[in-house]
Amino acid sequence: MKKLGIFGSTGSIGKNALQVVRNNPDRFKVVCLTANNNVDLLVHQALQFIPETVCISDQAGFRIARQRLRQTGIQVVCGAEALCDLAREADFNMMVGAIVGFAGLLPTLQAIKAGKDIALANKETLVVAGEIVNRLLEEHRVRLIPIDSEHSALFQCLVGEDRSSIRKIILTASGGPFLHKPKEEFNKITVSEALKHPNWKMGSKITIDSATLMNKGLEVIEAHWLFGLSPDKIDVAIHPQSIIHSMVEFVDGSTKAQMGAPDMKVPIQYALSYPERIKNGFNAFNFKKTSRLDFFKPDRTKFKCLSLAYNALEELGTMPAVLNAANEVVVENFLKERIKFVDIPTYIKKTMQKHVVIQNPDLEGILEADQWARSYVRKLLGYN
Ligand SMILES: NC(=O)c1ccc[n+]([C@@H]2O[C@H](COP(=O)([O-])OP(=O)(O)OC[C@H]3O[C@@H](n4cnc5c(N)ncnc54)[C@H](OP(=O)(O)O)[C@@H]3O)[C@@H](O)[C@H]2O)c1
Known part of the structure; x- marks a missing residue:
């Protein structure tokens, strides 16, 4: 029985991970669940899976959860520090890293230091601190299996x-909702249009990242740290059907592709059960019903975030942390309708241009770069 700590259980990946657990009660047990502020769903999940502990960041949510779970024996804890303590001390052997954004970094580092394997969806952890993560994985002999499809x-x-x-390697990208939208119309893109992803149902931050292609840029950096490849060996192809999830081209000219219907439960289950494959009722890709698979080059004049991510990868040091932090702030402001879709890369670029990169940063250096970028871009936006 594999014991799981699901960090970010109330999000899109977290809910899919719990569905995989629900389908395989004899293989997986949930030891802890965490959320930011969605107390209703967290309590609902806790009553269903009876973990040892739940953690919620929000104070008011904490009081509600403690009240509603008081007769269950489930411990309820609160805050960012408690989240890290849980990652380190709770009795699970695999963390499902499903928190969105930079907030996922510190708990993941704690879990690795405690020798727990990681099923990682939270790509931002590798983007900002890939070198530190890899060093800790080796030091603590921990296995990290990616969930990103x-x-x-x-x-x-x-x-x-x-x-x-x-x-x-060739990372495929659906191209998002604006693949065929002319550049001249980007100025009028609304939040609700940007939140309509053609193939995947995901949290709002990654959905906007998919629309700008920043998501693909973050994945390029993630791939660098996961597979030890230089930027010139990491290619991106637009593949609107999202059937081929990515490909590897080998030195002998042979290419391997992994295919499947777009359903995040498949890579989640693979990460949880690796190296075994478990039978399930998920839909497989049906060749007879698909007449074509298309591939083409991304248009970097329309999707400038992709180039910004490659630039950050070329520079490395603290630059990917700055790219990520600036992106998190501008996406949040776009979602609040304070800035336009076309302004997203502009603000990120300005922040990157102003940053003085520190090479081989320690964790402190990364945290400082993250804070610096957030405060710089907020000043640019006029929201301190
Ligand atoms: N969704 C996908 O299909 C997909 C695919 C590949 C990779 N990923 C990656 O997986 C991660 C999660 O994505 P998602 O789409 O599942 O996001 P999501 O639906 O927005 O869920 C995010 C989860 O993180 C929690 N959270 C948010 N801010 C937090 C904070 N400051 N401290 C602690 N917990 C916090 C949320 O809690 P509340 O619900 O309480 O807010 C929720 O449980 C992202 O890094 C994303 O890039 C997602």
């Missing part, structure tokens, strides 16, 4: 392969 695909293509035989 593209990286799960690459991971699956590489089973049994020597990393030195990779010529390049």
Whole structure:
């Protein structure tokens, strides 16, 4: 029985992870669940899965959860520090890292230091601190399995392969809702249009990142740290059907692709059960019903965030943390309708241009760069 700590259980990945647990009660047990402020769903999940502990960041939510769970024996804790304590001390052997954004970093580092395996959806952790994460994984002999569908695909293509035989990897991207929208109309894009992803149902931050292609940019950086590849060996192809989740081209000219219907439960289940595959009732990709699969180059003049992410990867040091922090702040402001969709890359670029990169930063240096970028971009936006 694998014991799981599901961090970010109330989000899109968290809910899908719990569905995988629900389908396999003899294999997985939930030891802890966490949320930011969605107390109703957290309590509902706790009553269903009876974990040892739940953690919620919000104070008011904490009081409600404690009251509603008082006769269950489930411990309720609150706040960012409690979240890290839980990651380190709770009795689970695999963390599902499903918190969105930079907030996922510190608990993940704690879990690794405590020797717990990681099923990672929270790509921001690798984007901002990939070098530190890799060092800790090695030091504590911890296994990290990616949940992101593209990286799960690459991971699956590489089973049994020597990393030195990779010529390049190709991350596929749906292209988001504005793939065919003319550049001249980008000025009028609304929040509700940007939140309508054609193929995937996800949290709001990653949905906006998918619409700007920043998500693909973050995935390029994630792939660098996961597979040890230089930027020139990481390619991106637009593939609107989202059937091929990514590909590896080998030195002998052969290419492997991993395919499937777009359903995050598949890579989540793979990460939880690796190296085993478990039978399930999920839909497989049906060749007979699909007449074509398309691929083309991303238009970087329309989707400038992709180039910004490549720039950050070329620079490394604290730059990816700055890219990520600026992106988190501008996306939040776009969702609040304070800035336009077209302004997202402009603010990120200005912040990156102002940043003085520190190479090989320690955790302190990353936290400082993150804070600096947030406060700089907020000043630019006029919201301190
Ligand atoms: N969704 C997907 O299909 C998908 C695919 C690949 C990778 N990912 C990655 O997986 C991660 C999660 O994405 P998602 O779409 O599941 O996001 P989401 O639906 O927005 O859920 C985020 C989760 O994190 C919690 N959370 C938010 N801010 C927090 C904070 N400051 N401290 C502690 N917990 C916090 C949320 O709690 P509340 O519910 O209480 O707010 C929720 O449980 C992201 O890094 C994303 O890039 C997602």
